[in-house]
Every structure is written in structure tokens, then in C-alpha cells.
Amino acid sequence: MKEQTLSDPVRPDQSALAYNATVVSCRQPHSDLLLLRVRLDEGEFVCDPGQYTTLALGGWEPRIDRLRTTSPAWQNRLIRRAYSVSSPILDEQGELVEFSKLDFAEFYVALVQKPTDDPPQLTPRLFALRQGDRLHMGPVAHGNYAAVPVQPDQNLLFVGSGTGEAPHNAIVTERLRTGHRGRIAVVTSVRLRRDLAYMEQHRQLEDRFDNYRYVPVTTREPENLEPAHPGYVGRKHIQELYATGELFERIGWEPSPDDTHVYLCGNPAMIGAPHHDRSGEFVFPEPPGMVELLLHHGFRLDHPRRPGNVHFEKYW
Numbered sequence: 001m002k003e004q005t006l007s008d009p010v011r012p013d014q015s016a017l018a019y020n021a022t023v024v025s026c027r028q029p030h031s032d033l034l035l036l037r038v039r040l041d042e043g044e045f046v047c048d049p050g051q052y053t054t055l056a057l058g059g060w061e062p063r064i065d066r067l068r069t070t071s072p073a074w075q076n077r078l079i080r081r082a083y084s085v086s087s088p089i090l091d092e093q094g095e096l097v098e099f100s101k102l103d104f105a106e107f108y109v110a111l112v113q114k115p116t117d118d119p120p121q122l123t124p125r126l127f128a129l130r131q132g133d134r135l136h137m138g139p140v141a142h143g144n145y146a147a148v149p150v151q152p153d154q155n156l157l158f159v160g161s162g163t164g165e166a167p168h169n170a171i172v173t174e175r176l177r178t179g180h181r182g183r184i185a186v187v188t189s190v191r192l193r194r195d196l197a198y199m200e201q202h203r204q205l206e207d208r209f210d211n212y213r214y215v216p217v218t219t220r221e222p223e224n225l226e227p228a229h230p231g232y233v234g235r236k237h238i239q240e241l242y243a244t245g246e247l248f249e250r251i252g253w254e255p256s257p258d259d260t261h262v263y264l265c266g267n268p269a270m271i272g273a274p275h276h277d278r279s280g281e282f283v284f285p286e287p288p289g290m291v292e293l294l295l296h297h298g299f300r301l302d303h304p305r306r307p308g309n310v311h312f313e314k315y316w
């Protein structure tokens, strides 16, 4: 276990009961971004690409920010949150990994920033983990994000914000490995280029697969914020890039509802999922997210009783 401070109450008796997994490795591309590999003590972790599971740590575990929790109720509880299972994409030999054969689950986690009077509970504790540390991982994966069958000739557009790229890494790796023939584009919106932990792997996929494009979109680089910058492009959300058609230029093709599935993951504002009013009509959030724009273009929202071609996973 990691070094403790006097102010970090430790309950080894409780952690021994609750924890069922070990950190295989952890890497922080920068202070707010974490790649965590976790292995269950026993049993195979069965997970389809695109699914999520839970990670949990006791409220007694140390936080990187050393903030105390606001409520003492957390201190004796397991703090559990959902995380999409990502993929390393390439193995050490540079080959596409076979997702189902990995003997660890990879997670791509953002350190959440919240006011100090309401500090985030789990991520500051996940960021304090080191190789060999113990935690709880849900032994069963969940979710239907990528459950709808896709034909090898259909086109796939994945749109994520930040670590919302995680399930796309797993789905895309598997699709390319099994010979998907349709076009695949992964579009990821982040504040800064340094927030793209898998950039190198995606660039290698582009070199190898003619049908693959990776399009990172930043919102806080100098070219987004400073009009005097020679490459000034402004600060554009993915919705705007889609509405103006700029996204189609950047991915090199125009997604059509006749032959394309679209996957949206991460920030709920980017996704813009509707709710139903009393008469059963969709009510969309304002400003519009990707779902509303896609439905206007003839796409259909996926639903358990009416399979469609727009799929989404909201992170909060």
C-alpha cells in the first residue's frame, strides 16, 4: 500500500474484505489524466468492447489533494463510480490487441475539478493509486452502448469528449482487427492537445488503415483563444463543426443515416439527449447537442424496442 499520512484513516480490515483487484500499472500523461490497468484477483473479466464496469475505493483511502471529505459518512463507505473499459489499442509489438484476451482492464480517467466545498469523491483517490495497490472492480461488465449489430460495410462515426474516447478505443480496435471494411472516424474534443493520451496509437492506425481517420478537436489551445494567432480557428464545439459541415471535411466523408452508425460518449451537453414530454414527444436541451442535429439529418435514436443508428453514453 502507498504511504499514509496521519490524517488518512486506514481501515485495512474493511479493504481486505471489499477489494478484489490489483493495480497492474498506472500512468499519468499529466496531472489530471490517468491510464489505469486493473486485474481481478479471481475469475475472467468478461467484457464486450464499449461496455463499462465500476471501480471503488474506501472513503478511508488517501486523496492526492489531501482534502477531507465534507461528509464523515463517506469515510467508512466504498465510493463506487462507473468507468468505460478502454483499450491499449496496440500491444508491445505494435499489433492490434485482441480485447477479449487482455488479462487486465484499462481505464482512462479524468481528474474531476469541483469546488472545494463539494470535492469529487473517487477520482482524487484513483489518482493516488500506485502499482500493486488494491481496489474494487466490478467483476461483471455492463452496458448496451455498442450492442446493436453493425455490418462490416457500414460506416462508423465515434464522437467523444475527453475521456469519453475510452469505449471508442475498445470498439475501434476490435472492428479494425476483425476486418471492418466501412469507414471509421473517431472525433475527440478536448481542451488541450496534451489531453489526448492515445494520440500516437490513433496516428498509427491511420497509417495502417485507409478507412480510418482520427480527428482531435481542441478548445483551449492558443489557436482557439487568441485571434492574433496565425492559425486562429476559434473555439468550436463538435456540434458546430457538424452543423457547418466542417466535420465532414475533417473526417473526409459525410455520414449518411442510410449507412452510418454514430456513437456519442462523454459530456451530456455534447450529446444533448432528449427526454419525453407528457405527449411522448422529444424535448431537446438548449443549446442543441449532437442527438438533435443528427435526428434532423434523418438519423434514428437507438432504443431497446426500436433499434436506431445513434447510440450514446452519458458520463454524468
Ligand SMILES: Cc1cc2nc3c(=O)[nH]c(=O)nc-3n(C[C@H](O)[C@H](O)[C@H](O)COP(=O)(O)OP(=O)(O)OC[C@H]3O[C@@H](n4cnc5c(N)ncnc54)[C@H](O)[C@@H]3O)c2cc1C
Pocket: 052, 081, 082, 083, 084, 085, 107, 108, 109, 110, 111, 112, 113, 114, 119, 120, 121, 122, 123, 124, 162, 163, 164, 166, 313, 314, 315, 316
Ligand atoms: C457509464 C459511465 C461510464 C463512465 N466512464 C468514465 C470514463 O471512462 N472515464 C472517466 O473519466 N469518467 C467516466 N465516467 C464518470 C465517472 O463515473 C465519475 O462520474 C467521475 O470519475 C467523477 O467521479 P468523482 O467521484 O471523482 O466525482 P463526483 O463527486 O462524483 O462528481 C461528479 C461530477 O463530476 C463531473 N464529471 C464526471 N465525469 C467527468 C469527466 N469524465 N470529465 C469531467 N467532468 C466529469 C460532473 O460534473 C459530475 O456531475 C463514467 C460515467 C458513466 C455513467
